[in-house]
Amino acid sequence: MPKRTDIKKILLIGSGPIVIGQACEFDYSGTQACKALREEGFEIVLVNSNPATIMTDPETAPHTYIEPLNVEFLEKIIIKERPDAILPTLGGQTGLNLAVELWEKGILKKYNVEMLGARYEVIKKAEDRKQFKQACQSIGLDLPRSSFAYTLDEAREVVKEIGFPCIIRSSFTLGGTGGSIVYSREDFDVKAQRGIDSSMISEILIEESIEGWKEFELEVMRDNKDNVVIVCAIENIDPMGVHTGDSITVAPAQTLTDREYQQMRDQSLALIREIGVETGGSNIQFAVHPKTGRMVVIEMNPRVSRSSALASKATGFPIAKFAAKLAVGYSLDEIQNDITRETPASFEPAIDYCVTKIPRFTFEKFPEAQDVLGIQMKSVGETMAIGRTFKESLQKGLRGLEIHHIGFDNKTDYRNIEEAKLLQRLREPNASRIFYIKYALQSGMTVDQVVEHTRMDIWFIAQMKQLLDFENEMIAEFAAAKTLSDKTLRQAKEWGFSDPQLAEIMDMSESAVRTLRKQKGIVATFKVVDTCAAEFEAYTPYFYSTYETEDEAILQNEKLTKAQAKGTTRRKIMILGGGPNRIGQGIEFDYCCCHAAFALKERGFETIMVNSNPETVSTDYDTSDRLYFEPLTFEDVMNIMDVEKPDGVIVQFGGQTPLNLARRLKQAGAPIIGTSVDSIDTAENREKFAALMDELKISQPNNATATTVEETAAAALRVGYPVLVRPSYVLGGRAMRIVYDEESLMSFIDEITDVSRGHPILIDKFIEDAMEVDVDAVCDGEQVYVAGIMEHIENAGIHSGDSACVLPPHTLSEEILAEIKEHTRRIALALKVIGLLNIQFAVKGEKVFILEVNPRASRTVPFVSKAIGVPLAKMAARIMAGEKLSGFKLPDIDRLGMVAVKECVLPFSRFSGVDIILGPEMKSTGEVMGMAPTFGAAYAKSQMAANQGLPKKGGVFISVNENDKRSVAFMAKRLHDLGFKLFATKGTAKVLRTSGVMVTLVDKTGEGHNNILTLIQKDEINLVINTPSGKKSQFDMRKIRAAAILRNIPCITTIQGAAAAIHGIEASLKEGFTVESLQSYYQRSSGPEQA
């Protein structure tokens, strides 16, 4: 069936901010869908609240709305744009849930919008556990035993039959929120209640535990002619019981015979047909009993998912792109495989390598949270590695995680681990279990014992044992011969041993290992990911490294050179990506890397992308001219350098990952373009930086650098408490703290020895009650363009990534703005910045202090770019490649027709026991943007978008610290005038009453009806304003905040945040909200200029 001609305009909903369980894979899928549908001539209306996405680039769709993702705003957009259809299956669970809600509220029907891909009934059938169970049973599929419950009493009845351990899953949530494993009666009530609460329809499923079974996932695609293909089978190394997002997974499936695999495939085909997904991709999860082979269906996602992004990258089969084409009428055989160009999409990829995906965790950011994995996802990112063997891909993956492991290595000496701890770390799934397996094997535990404790399949453990055995052989060989034979070295490389691992074994430097093996001709070769195991010629240059005999990258390059007439060879620019997402380094940096590739491709360069993150747009083979899916280590990058010999290398867009490699790459001869490595060093090195600031006569808070504990203490005293302490060369405020005395300083130094790794410790005077300002600028070495000045809502001291900010600034004076601009200009020129520059200032009264300078892409680049309508990263990339600022048409940022607010999104609900207080260490996973004509409305939109919408009426609980008591009275008065009922604890209430504000007094603790926790539970509180007092938050206050988070009540912890919130509430009550596309807004802003 060809393309449908009865629909013209399609609404696509994105997945909103990056949160745990829903990350940039949906930017990848959404962007692919937009591209595919535009190619077919459809008009796309795109909605997403996340500015750091490629999908919200004004070039991706003709109508781009950066608006909160809720029904209220979507209806406004539908009224304005009147789309013919909505494609709900590409925006993650958020997009799907919203489409369901729009249907249920009758909005789709009212405006005659058709649901493509999956109809409402289909989504319900797949997502509603009861209907799903019936569907499975009707086609004879086996399932774990289970029953539903809607109240705690019902749940107690059900569990009597199912027994312990059992699993509680709540219906209609994302990433397993509200789900848990319950081992005993005592825990059951709390967990069951939490599950009921977090379900959109107060429904939980209590299920037979299949913990420890083997887990598999199949990615399935169906077209409107009922053709179905399996794109990929993924096997989890971590057995059932660990969320698949938190599991190390492998593709293809390794331990299924063909008969069992085909059985799984047949069941998947039957299931997608029974559920009725008309077109597009779905993900189906299975569990297999390791001893009996009993196969049960776990769940199905009737949409593109994180696993489908992984499957796309693992096979080269672009699921989202094809899903979009299928949704508008094409069938699989009508779509061509881009990679082979001659075969259709109606096939199943054959792969000739092994893929390992390893999640990246962030427990170090939340020390109070337990590093234990379960069925609720906790990882914040992932890396994928491709190798010819599992051993190679595992080791590549482990070093690609960028957590200071150089492979399946020996970071901890196994002899220092107590047996009890070892056993516990094997039995209880956790972030470092893979390394404990190594330690266990080293300590003499047998493969079978490790299998028994971890319940992982013996196949995987035996492979790991092979690595250890071979490592021991190498150690022995080296001890005997003082060198390793060529054969041994080659085998080591074939099995993924990194140069640093070999350096440890051979007791020499990494570079000596590199030189040695290159002398022996043991060099990496590159193979192509081609969907067909070389059966057809591949045209898409998507490479991975391995140690084999034939190098296809070199062959392709030779062919290219031959094809191009002499002198017309395009110059090559290599862009180093950011690796796995983590808190502090996420989608914003991938966005910048993609922009560099787009801009340079457009300017006639040949672009080469290097990255290891399967979720991203940068690792779409369509983004750059050549894609290398590789870990971002010195060794792996140099291997690519050797083959590609680029004319330029960009390190300033991928966050700290490539920057950390910059100096070594430069020393090894890499032609790094843009700001020099020395300038980057000047900005990062405290002493050099302080000297530069002195020279430029720009004030800095008192500061010092220290390398020892004693020096640090002395320096802190000299600078004067409170001080901000952190190790240098870290991103996202990792291990950064404000300390008020020597005792807390010492305990902090103790904590960070692991992170600082020999880098110096930085000590800054902490300026209390100062406003923080972020600046993003572009410099070509001669001219500086100050693109955005952002005023933070929260005071300095809270990490800029966790702080809301507004652009343009709404309270700063002209004089201060002028001073900030001038400082920015002078610093950029002094550092000879070529490319992007981000500066953080603190403003206290009329005085401007410089906090830090980052001569690289910053987290706010996408936000600023979208607010001012100038793609800064693209511009910077072109400047790095030799263009001048004078060649660009740049808007005057003082004349923006709109206020933009950036708000962050925090993962606290994922980490029980963690307090929600913000500080200098970044904790947010993502961000949203609110745009409106006034600050109040923009702020209110940003809060809605961050899923903490401000109330319009109801009760407000106020409890603030001593410092904030003065300012809170006025705010409370305004809230009261707006019709809110105020509640406060004793101290705050007294202040408010003195100022003549009516307030109800409540208790912090106790069991009475007047207790604040009771009020929260009774839904009488709609907003909490609670600023923590002193250095340590009080226990009761933590409980109050935790209760608010649990019930999704907005909880504001800074007085500045409270002030902004009141602006927002006023705006939503008095002004209401409008929606406007970016394109219309840019036209309006630039209108007068052009006239």
Add this chain to the structure above:
Amino acid sequence: MKEAVLYLEDGKCFYGRSLNIHGESAGEVVFNTALSGYQEVLTDPSYAGQIVVMTYPLIGNYGINDEDVESSRVHVKGFVVKEFCRTYSNFRANKGLIQYLDENKVIGIEGVDTRALTRHLRVAGAMKGLISTDDFDPRSLKVKLAKVPSMEGADWVKEVATKKPYVWKAEGQKKYRVTAIDCGIKLNILREMARLGIETSVVPPTTSAADILAADPDGIFLANGPGDPAAVTNVIATVRELIGKKPIFGICLGNQMIGLALGGRTYKLKFGHHGCNHPVKDLETGRISITSQNHGFCVDINSLNKAEVEAIHINLNDKTVEGLRHKKYPLFSVQYHPEAAPGPNDAKYLFGRFIEMMEKFTLKKG
């Protein structure tokens, strides 16, 4: 473990290491792109005379079990992989692949850049090759390989087909009786037919048409098998006599036999189709099946009388003919493997069609 070489007819060498079987073995070198199903591949009689290269690099992961065999022994002349698995894992497995190869005295080599080898075969075509663990001299390897007959013109059927007739019973009630001319039949064809109530009499390829018709079966099945179909002249002649007399269903070599018996010709594909992911379109229904394939030869549809024979299936990758139907007689055949094993079960419906054809024929006959 010994160093080993795979010497190809065009002089190209690929190096690896042998397992426990050493020496020399020659055959036509073909690659198979299936991700799973090595046990079925090894025991598929259609691979007789061939050295099989698996493109998936990790082979032996789930061991060997008693059930997933397609015949009683291993037929490949050699098995070339990137890495053999030492510790297998599967609840049905009872031995490892290496032990299995040893028991069957089949030479297996690993450590080969199988992707480079596959790319070479794709460009240069399937060709003869010789695995040796003793001789690394290209000149003498060349001489040895020259003595090995080429796949074209080679009748391998007689090597693998049954010498004595036997009966494969129906599961449950016997509903139909089918005679299968064995050219190297895969057991899963018999299992599939048995599941549908068919009792199959498997007869040697030398059985005459008269003998087959004397048993008055409901239908005749033409099995898969190895080698060049054109070389199996006696079976072609038998098939020619059977056409129109009984409903006939053919798979793989059976399809080629039918093409040849109907007066057409077959030709050799550059590197054949060996894998589990080939999209085939049923031209009558428009439906696409993902199919299991294993053939080096193909029927030339243009060599057949269009008034009598039509193509009913095509391969969507290279548009080659994947199935034939006679417009007048009860006869159809497919080039691929609806019985799967290894591979997807998408095309199992074809066995149902065979039954429909037999029922219609019986009805007509009254």
